Amino acid sequence: MIKLCKHVKEDGVSCGSPAVRGERYCCHHLRYKGYALRTWRVRDPQRWRLRLLPLASLSAIQTNLDRVARAEAAGHVTPRTAGLMRYGLHLAASNLRFIESRNIAVGRGNKGGPNGGATPPKKPTTSDLE
Numbered sequence: 001m002i003k004l005c006k007h008v009k010e011d012g013v014s015c016g017s018p019a020v021r022g023e024r025y026c027c028h029h030l031r032y033k034g035y036a037l038r039t040w041r042v043r044d045p046q047r048w049r050l051r052l053l054p055l056a057s058l059s060a061i062q063t064n065l066d067r068v069a070r071a072e073a074a075g076h077v078t079p080r081t082a083g084l085m086r087y088g089l090h091l092a093a094s095n096l097r098f099i100e101s102r103n104i105a106v107g108r109g110n111k112g113g114p115n116g117g118a119t120p121p122k123k124p125t126t127s128d129l130e
Helices: 027-047 058-074 080-104
Strands: none
Touching: 058 080
16 A cells, blocks of 8 residues: 555545655645755744853853743743853853852951851940949
């Protein structure tokens, strides 16, 4: 038994040509459908672009993680690419936390000690108690 092309024309009639061995369509419609897929793949990256914020703060990194997750869910980014981007953002967050903790330890981060550079509370004296 010969399999026929499964393409349905605009008027609703099947193509009727013999299908290529192992495929569902004739050679013409395989080429036609392949052309549509190839052109869609070429146009899609130019039309859509993932815009990430500079990695200057933890909130920017969190926003970028959200954008990567949305791009992966929409199918704009492959799961492998999204995983690599998440890994890079994780490293950036780790490095940023290390730099911030180092600045705090040196005294440059929050202007001083544990109370953020505010003046230490006064010790009560006997004159304050009266």
